Amino acid sequence: MIGTFSAISPVSATGSDVMRWLPVIFLFLSFSNAGAADDSPVQLKVKPVLCIVDAKTPSCQMSFLVIWQSAESGYYCLYNDFGESPLRCWTDEQAGEVNDERDVQNEFRYWMTGNDEQTPLAVVAVEVLRMDTGDRRRNRRGRHVWDIL
């Protein structure tokens, strides 16, 4: 399994139609959750939502663009997991945006509240993908097997 493409399992390219459509089916099934309806009164969007870290890059220094929009004007506050107090609040507003600079090592969330600060109206999670596991041997081996994943 080392030094060649042998980790790849060849499958006949002249297989059935199922095989031909398998990638499409698999992609559809995997992404189908992303289109779920959102009934929240406040729309919250964050870019980016993924931070990738590894041994060489243990954290992400990122500028997060947080945009929110509501159907009704009112009092809204934006929070994140880094502090107890809100990042920013808006009075009698229907939309807003914030640029938030962060050095990210772990997953965290942004959320919006209205007059009731204990009840989030919308939540977005920023995910951290660790390309290295906690197992040093596994990390080293994963790089050396001719593994395309």
Added chain:
Amino acid sequence: MNAQTVIALIAILASPASVAGASAADPQSNQSSATAPRSSGSTALSGPGQSRWQFGVALGYGLRSNPLVQSDDIPIVVDLDIGWFGDHFFFDNGDLGLTVTDNEAMTASIVARVNSDRVFFGKTDTKFVSLDLAGQPLATAVELTIPDRDYAIEMGIEILADGKWGHLQLAAHHDVSGTHDGYEVDFNYGTGFRRQRWYFEPSIGATFKSESMNDYYWGVSPGESSDALPVYAAKSGLNTHARLLFSYQINKNWAFTLVGEFERLNEEAAASPIVNDRNVLGYFAGFGYRF
């Protein structure tokens, strides 16, 4: 592996029950969720626990050229990644290992694996030919069959090291199945460059193949020879290879990967009458999903 087997494996791997211990992936979206989290936050969330298992599947299309005469290239449609890592023992895509040393400087393991040279011999054809492999006309047409070769189980030592300078592998394996009674020594070096979702990794390597091993796979014994296929004995040789990998991480689970590999067979293998092309080219482009 046939199509049914692949589908069955994917179905098993996709089943939540089959990934017990693996982290549950949230839907990937930058849209707000209707589900309320805890109402206040004070500390950043911790990452998911590490499972001893690793599962992945890549779907796409690729090809690996076959250096043998009268052979077909090897299509690559699915790549399964299955591993289990215990405290000392591990299974990694067909490799069985026992780690004897693991520290900051290096990881050393005893590894048993299946030899990779056999893969070419599974895609050969039988033909009636009127010319020999040197292009000379034969008195009568004869059946030309590429000799079959068996898989060999090899066991040996593998040393891995990494750092900011890249990653290095040294390995030496000897046949323990009595197939070719030879050995091979591998050297690989690579380094990765990441810019968030983009990843680029060039790597190079060389593999020394002993005379016994080289002759078993690339030689032609008197019993296998014919008017169209002369006897050939291969000595030891050094294969070299290089690879480029590009990857784009679409979200936490999905990545698009493009990989190309070039392998140059050793001179002794290249001179074999059953070898048509000294260079082996491989590529794959597809979507990979990691559970």
